Amino acid sequence: MPVRPGRRLGVDVGRARIGVAVCDRDGLLATPVETVRRDDASDLRRIVEIADEYDVLEVVVGLPLSMSGGDTPSTADARAFAERIARHRPVRLVDERLSTVTAQRGLHQAGRNTKKSRAVIDQAAAVIILQHALDHERASGAPPGAELP
Numbered sequence: 001m002p003v004r005p006g007r008r009l010g011v012d013v014g015r016a017r018i019g020v021a022v023c024d025r026d027g028l029l030a031t032p033v034e035t036v037r038r039d040d041a042s043d044l045r046r047i048v049e050i051a052d053e054y055d056v057l058e059v060v061v062g063l064p065l066s067m068s069g070g071d072t073p074s075t076a077d078a079r080a081f082a083e084r085i086a087r088h089r090p091v092r093l094v095d096e097r098l099s100t101v102t103a104q105r106g107l108h109q110a111g112r113n114t115k116k117s118r119a120v121i122d123q124a125a126a127v128i129i130l131q132h133a134l135d136h137e138r139a140s141g142a143p144p145g146a147e148l149p
Contacts, residue, residue: 001141003027003134006057009050010130011085012096012122013061013078018043019122021130022054027137030130032123044081048088059089060144062096062129086148094136094145096129 003026010030012019018036023029033054036046051059061082064074082091133144 001138003137004057004143007054008130008133009033009047009054009056009059009089010126010133011047011059011061011082012125012129013064013081014038014122015074015077017118017122018047018081019124019126020047020050021123021126022050022056023130023134027134030127030134032120032127035120035122044084044088047085051089056089059085059091060130060133061085061091061093062125063093063145064096082148091148092133092143092145093148094129094133096125 005025005027007025008023008027010019010021010023016038018038020033020036021030022033023031033050036043036050047059059082061078063078063082064072079093082093085091136142136144
């Protein structure tokens with residue numbers, strides 16, 4: 001099934017850093033963009049700048065749920081940050097369980113030291129979040145996750 005045309009920004013919200021990824025206009029492939037330092041004064045501004053730069057349709061924010069599907073303190077933090085983004089751009093929240101673990105495993109298998117590659121891990125997690133969202137939309141024909149009002 002076709003994916004809605006337009007670029008999307010993938011965001012992995014962490015306590016210290018925010019991984020950012022973007023996809024192509026056809027919604028086929030997610031690629032890393034940068035890691036934004038978490039800072040109340042400038043992090044949102046940078047995310048909005050990146051969204052403007054890539055002229056994105058929407059921002060896909062990973063929601064870190066517990067393995068049982070419940071909320072965690074990180075879930076509340078990601079949801080609050082997504083609400084801040086939603087004042088500027090449409091936002092969809094998607095389940096991101098295991099995205100960081102998957103990113104760490106992939107970098108480790110590629111011979112990268114995960115402790116020295118934290119910024120890269122955040123970008124890789126954002127790529128995984130966005131790619132899963134794109135794949136879900138392609139398979140189901142429906143936008144992924146839940147749209148924030």
